[in-house]
Amino acid sequence: MKFSKWIFILVFSIGYWSWAQQTTTPLPLTTIIKNIEEQYKVKFSYAVADIATISIEKPAAKLSLEETIAYLNAKVPLNFKALDERYITISALNKTITINGTVLDENSNTALPGTSVRTSNSKWAISNKDGNFSLENIPIDAAVTISYIGYGTKEFKAKDFFASGKKGLSISLKPTKEELNPVLIPVFLTAGLQKNTDGSTVLNTKKFGILPGLSDPDVLQSIQTLPGVESINESIANINIRGGTNDQNLILWDNIKMYHSGHFFGLISAYNPNLTNKVVVTKNGTSAEFSEGVSATVNMSTNDEIKNSVSGGAGINLISGDIFVEIPLVKNLEIDLSARHSITDFINTPTYSNYYKKSFQDTEINADNTDKNTQSDFYFYDYTAKILYNLNEKHQFRANIIGIINELNYAENYNSSDDTKSKSSALSQKNMGLGGNWKAQWTNKFSSQLSSYYSRYNIDSRDYRITNDQLLTEANEVIETGTKLNLHYIFNENLQLLSGYQINETGMLNQTRVNNPFYSSTKKSVLLNHVLFSESTFHKNNTFLRLGVRLNYFQKFQKLLLEPRINFRQVLNKQLALKIEGEFKNQTTTQIIDFEDDFLGVEKRRWQLVNNNTIPIARSKQASTGFEFQQNNWNIELTAFYKLVDGITASNQGFYNNFQYKNAHGSYTDKGIEFLINKTNQKYSSWLSYTFSQNNYDFESFSPAVFPNNVDMRHAVTFGFNYNILENFKISIGGNYHSGIPYTKPVEGNETVQNGNNYFVNYDAPNSLNLDDFLRLDASLSYNFKFNSTVKATVRAAVINISNQKNTINRYYKVDPNDPSKAIQVNNQSLALTPNVSFRVNF
Structure with missing residues (x-):
């Protein structure tokens, strides 16, 4: 009897479990409908496509027909309606x-x-x-x-x-692995801009909203809305972060070091935002795995996840057109492609004309001479490709390529009484990069990443001068290879360790050749660097702490440099937090500004390697501290910073004063405060930022030794307001203001001096005067619509400098060719009122 009893209990339990599973396990809606039709003797009328992919839990058998229909309406995003006792319709919810x-x-x-x-x-x-x-x-x-x-x-x-x-x-x-550095502010200034706990700012281009003056989400223009990030001449190629020059910024694209950042010689970003998935900007407290950039780090990365379906898009504006596509070939393999090309081959738009005037003002390309007529052909393009391959869940391989090209061809015809002479000149600027990396998850706690890259930068010019039958050719080339191994270990949910090794070899060439009289100069240099780095990150509750150290060895100089890093944030209460950041960094590359051989006047900067003598290793020390206040979508930040950069040279500062042709090295010190107030909700975002800084040079061999930095911008303000007029219609208005940068005027009554047969401007005290203040107002409109459920479109219109404000962004002097005893004042002007319109389709 006992045995029979247990058999009965077992059979009953199995039966009950089977019934329970059938009751609770989701079943295809098509199956449930057939069961209801049989149970209640009714018929359903529906489109098969509406219910084919839906599964729900089976309704209880004891329910009446009316209760069953109510259950379906509550569980399924469809409309179930009984027409009579026999027929029931199913329709999509509109x-x-x-x-x-x-x-x-x-x-x-x-x-x-x-x-x-x-x-x-x-x-x-x-x-x-x-x-x-x-x-x-x-x-x-x-x-x-x-x-x-x-x-x-x-x-x-x-x-x-x-x-x-x-x-x-x-x-x-x-x-x-980034989990210890989560998002602190999800929407910062505009959608797609976020702020991390370590103080870095993240630009997510896929979610990017709208900013004043931008018709497309330009990567490097967008970061200039941040306090402490400015450009003294509106150029992408000259972004100044806390008083630094552009060549002091480390720019990475998928772990590839880039030596070139702008199209149109700096007016628009050279990085296509549609595959540049994320941009992280770090001003201080940088991770120990990065150096080689004594000012700031701009780290761009592309899509790193393999998708389930093809996606892409195309767009056009009044400067260029582009296309990108992400194609999953199989489950574990994808290829991403993008290309962009200027439209100047086909049409000269008002936007192009204004950019052209801005880029080539005060050069022989834009010179106004009645004795000659000129013709120029300028275009640019860029391309990227990336292969994503997952060997399995624990091993990922990525490989990519990027190319950035600017080309200028220039022709002149001289008309004289005897005959007509013609000349042709050309300028080419390129940066190509190759990279690859292997990510491996060895255990739940231990992972590694091995990455390598090759970067090549070239600028070449050919300038034929008719007056003396002279052909001048110039070249500047950078070739760099690098390999880095990151080892990442998770001790627990609060503590992680990153360690690694990096090796870089950088070679540079500078060449100048003249045919009449013959002259040739070729300078080559190579530098090999080894680095060990390690850092630990602790994040628990209200405390974030990242401590790191970087040990650099410069093989050529047999020199060691130790660089500590700290990044600390402590929440004091629900609204207020304290932050402290500090770092030591170094840099072995610099851009020398050559005024005598200046690539047709367009691009004067040439990359050179340090020699630890006349060009020393640049070293920076930076510290900052401040407070952050957050409540009810209000974000208020106040930061004080101090920055010392030693090892700069006079030749890479672009002096227009009596130190213009002198060789010396010194330092600069920038100290100040940054303030930001930002209010964001689902309808609007408004912000105001203010930066005060005092930036001075110190060149011991000069007199005076201390004087204002060329990029000393005492007061800088950015402001903006974004508003969603409708769900798919947005407007953005804003602008920026800054005090005029310093300049040097000639000595009154003694404007030039003679040395042999040559005359030079006789400058007064260096950087003792300032230009008028700069003010520019911009606006943008954005309208989104859909062709269908998968194809979306965006139309944007933008205007830079709405008021057509005439801003002088640089001033210098040159000897008057008609009267060598006098100096002529030369003013470089900012971009005039410039409209742009873009149309983009994404799928």
Whole structure:
């Protein structure tokens, strides 16, 4: 009897378990409909495509027909309606719904506050401190993207949230190795700009919103909205971060070091934003794995995830057209491609004309001479390609290539009484990079990344001078290879360690040749550097601390440099946090500015390697401290900084004074404060930033030894206001102001001096005067619409310098060729009122 009793209990349990599984396990809706038709003797009328992919839990058998229909309407994003006792129709919902959810860390199951939630109809939200979010009026078929820096991204359809109702969908994100440095401010100034806990700023181009004056999300123009980031001459090729020169910024593209940053000789970014997925800007407290850039680090990275379907886009504006595509070939293999080309081959737009005048003012290309007529042909293009291959879940391989090209051809015809003479000149500027990396996850706690790159930069010019039948050719070439191994170990959820080794070899060539009289000069140099680096990152509750050290060995000079780094943030209460950052850095490359042989007057800068003698290794020491206040979408920051850069040379500063042709090395010190106030919500964002800084040179061999820096900008203000007029219609208005930069005037009454047969400007005290203040107002409009559920389009219009303000951005003097005893004042002007329009389609 006991045995029979246990057999009965076992059979009953198996039967109950099977029934329970059938009740709770989701079944295809098509199966459920057939069962209801048989049970209640009814017929459903529907389109197969509407229900083919839907699965839900089976309704209880005890429910009446009316209760069953109510259950289906609550669980399925379709409309079930009984026409009579026999027939029931199923139709698609042509309406919007409210979606709710909670975002959690997959490992710890804790909430992820600050998660970005975006929909394909341009709605967005940020999860609260409990990880919860809610969005209203979302189309039933809209795509929903859940993303958080340091975690993998997940995508859903709005209808996936339907059955969860008010409770919402529970979403778990898988952390990556960046998890100890999460997003601090999810929307910073505009959508797509975020701020990390370590103080770095992240530009996510895929989610980029709108900024004043931009018709497209220009990577390097966008970062100039940040306090402490300016350009004294509106040029991408001359971004000044906390008083530094552009060549003091480390620019990386997918771990490839780049030596060139702008098209149109600096007016627009050379990096296509459509595949440049993320840009991280670090002004201080840099990770120990980076150096070679004593001012700041701009680290760009492209898409690194293999997708399930083809995506891409194309666009055109009044300067260029571009196309990009991301193609998954198989489950574990993808190729991403992009290309952009100027449209100046076909049409000269007002935008192009203004850019051309700005780029080539005060050069022989733009010279106004009635005795000759000129013709110029200028164009640019860039391209990228990336291969993504996953061997398995633990090993990923990536390889990529980037090319940036600017070409200028220039012709002149001289008319004289005897005959007509013609000359042709050319300028070519290129940067090509190759890179590859292997990421390996050896255990749950230990991972590695091995990366290598090759970068080649060339600028070549040919200038034929008719007056003395002279052909001048110049070349500047940089070839650099590098390999870096990162080892990453996770001790626990609060503590991580990064260590690694890096080796770089950099070779540079500078060449000048003249045919009449014959002269040739070729200078080559090579430098090999070895680096060991290590840092630990601790992040628990309200404390973030990153401590690092970098040991550099310069083989040619047999020299060691030790560089400590610190990045600390402590939350004092719910609204207020203290931050402290500091770093030592070095740089072995610099740009020498050559006024005598200046590449047709367009690009005067030539890359050179340090020799630890006349060109020493540049070294920087920087410290900053400040407070951050956050409450009710208000973000207020105040930072004080001190920066000392030693080892600069007079030849790389571009002096227009009596030190113009002198060889010396010295230092500069920049100290000041940065202030930012930003208010953001789903409808609008407004911001105001102010930077005060005092930037002085110190050249011991000069008299005076201390004088204002060429980029000394005492006061700088940026401001802006973005507003969503409609759900898909946005406007952005803003501008920037800064005090005029220093310049040097000639001695009054004794403007020039003679040395042999040559005359030179006799300058007064260096940088003792300032230009008038700079002010520029910009605006942008953006309109989004859809051709269908998968193809979206954006139309944008932008105007730079709405008021057509005439700003002088540089002033210098040259000897009057008609009267050598006098000096002529030369003013370089800013960009005039410049409109631009873009149209883009993404799928």
